[in-house]
Amino acid sequence: MNSNLNNTSSNPESAMAGQGRVVILGAGESGVGAAKLAMQKGFDVFVSDYGIITDKYKAALEKLNVPFESEKHTEELILNASEVIKSPGIPETAPIVKKLKAKGISVISEIEFAKRYSNAKTICITGSNGKSTTSLLTYHILKSAGLNVGLAGNIGNSFAAQVADENYDWYVLEISSFMLDDMFQFRADVAVLLNITPDHLDRYDYKLENYAASKMRITQNQTHNDVFIYCADDEESLKAIGNSNPQAKTYTFSIFNTVEAGAYLQDNTIHILTEPNNEFTMSISELALQGKHNIYNSMASGIIAKVLELRNETIRESMGSFKNIEHRLEHVAKISGIDFINDSKATNVNSTWYALESMTTDVVLIMGGVDKGNDYNMLKDLVKSKVKAIVCLGKDNKRIHDAFEDDVEVIVNTFSAEEATQIAFHLAKRGDAVLLSPACASFDLFKNYEDRGNQFKAAVKEL
Template sequence: MERIVILGAGESGVGSAILAHKRGYNVMVSDFGTMAPKYREELDSHGIAWEEGGHSDDLLNGASLVVKSPGIPRTAPIVKKIDVAGIPIASEIEFAGQFYSGKSICITGSNGKTTTTSLLYHMLKEAGYTVGVGGNIGTSFARQIADQEFDWFVLELSSFQLEDMHQFKADISILLNITPDHLDRYDYQLSKYADAKLRIIQNQKEEDLFIFFEDDETIAQKLTEMRLPMASASFSLNSHSPSALAKVNEGHLDVSLAGRHFVAPLASLPLKGRHNWCNMMAAVLTTLRVGMSHRDILKGLETFEAVAHRLELSRILDGVSYINDSKATNIDATRFALDAYEQDIVWIVGGTDKGNDYSIIESLVKEKVKAIICLGMDNSKIVAAFQQSGIPIVETDAMEKAVAAAHGYAKENDIVLLSPCCASFDLFQSYIDRGNQFKEYVNAL
């Protein structure tokens, strides 16, 4: 019986283990840290061997494949040991893909992945397609295809997941944008990060489709170095672009593909802001390619509800809108958030810095923001970046304090915007924990 080692016992790893077990492999799951109790119980219920708190010396003996969690970098000692042993490494998507016979829509980008993935899943499901959603969101791809069949599967893919994909192919691939993020994993070189993102188009053939944001300078530069064997379609915020098949034109989404044309007024659609216009253009190009009717595409757009922690309206109190954008963990995401509103903004920002260059948004902050509420263990970089702006700055080290301070500055018709620009791990378990605490304290006002 062929032996597979699963590194990492989160949702991705456990899903892969269940799929491998059901396909007749001898499976061993190994986690360097501590496993969640629910995953221990689940592995036990399937009779799958596991270990935690480190990797045993004989872990790799007889292994023909290692399925690695995307969070484990190639520099980890266990990965170096695998490389020396000459054992192939695959991601969950790569491994599970060999057992999937349906079609796939794969989405990546520095920002907007989850919204676009969730939107496409909603649109296809509402139109009656048998569709799944997974990857970097929700239930793992491997777990779902272990028990179900799908006509389409919508996959959100991070650069980490793409690193260990080799043979898997997207029928439709979407590259939303490339901006500096996770550069510590890529030797602080944007080009290496971009190369990882562009792995989403590998193996695509002439009959497949690649959708991309043509306004993104990094994408445009990379594509000049490549020959694309598949069909491609771009979207743009420039209404006069001669090459874009999807654009925003006189307040409307205006999308054409293969002789089909879709137009809808932005005012009638629930997703707001230029970044969401991009997400919707990518989704409409995709659904036109799938073959959805104009009516079903419009219905899907109109009935979609914003994803939690992504420009999520948490509450309106005394005419002040409290917006939870906790997922905005880099400069570009926050730039889109600030640009989405016309009202004065009280901005809650801070956390674990990822090499941010705040000069990129300096002029936008001066134009839009009436007060800056810093939320982090070390706010010095943010204070230094904006202390000459004339905007009041308050430093806090807890969400309750940040919400209280923002509430004090906000007046009727203002926006209180949690858009941190930073990772959450200095004060919170995750961006979800950060966003949930924001909503909790806002609702307690």
């Protein structure tokens, strides 16, 4: 690894501190963190949120003495910015963003802004599925090895707030495509692309190639001193890589073929080799994370650990002791011999495919919500072979009925987590599993996927 981080900004701290007005759009975790760092660096800061700012973040902004507005965007207070830091959730098509772009005002992400003020090295993990699990597992391995490491991005606390308050040597950053769209000078020391499957296509003109190009921005600005890790089994990733010509040193992982540099599966054993004569092996039965998709996640994290030259014993212990995140194939309870599993974080079809693929019993599947242009065809075989009933949880379930009416005998509509859980319980029998894996966003009935998962868990406990 190259130990001398280049300054990744065209606007280093010495040039920017206290010399401009920074406007932050969105007052969530990333926005408030960005406000904290911008205030610390002497900028004139203003925060504007078109939605309602929660009490928690209002209190944080008041404590920082940052002026802010809620439920509106006042143009005269925004269009005079020297730079704008935008929440990843705000699309390019938002009227205020269009006006900023028309005026030539720079619009960047919190990640881009924060990295200007940090010399820490970054491990950046993206992909349509598995990035939260892989980020947390990587963080667990590095922390267990004694590295001074932070966790941020699409997970945990704001990167900018940690840059303001902490002094980490390393960061594991979970990076979404929305974040990547507003990252320009940022450079990842280690970039990981887990997979590319259709997701968020409403933000990319419903073109998979646009979404894939966004994912490949994880490699932008990388040099031969940096590392790029990707899945050799993922066709869309291979296609996107072929179109972008990354410059970093590459490592691949595969469960079907042996690889020269990276990780592969042979006789139910993971083999990881990043340099000659120092191979790491581990039986997949010893992994804390089970299921085919988690073999991929463990391989990616293992390659990172080997690239950082961590001890094999530490990697093995960490990969065997890791506990998965809430709302991702989380076992809630066993009631009357029926397992209840919370996979509310599965907000796209591919995530639900992974969940069903890992199931070893008959399933009553709770799915539905805000459909982001889903193609349910990839689920049909698994639904036919494993799913005995579908309980729809959402305001509009027509597309789910149309997709699966020939594959399962029972499809029921429900409009609350409590109702869905009770009906699923009655449809299941001893030895079955009730799986909440929605394949859809949650915003029709819930605040977010966490709220959906928490309501499901509460409903299970009431059975």
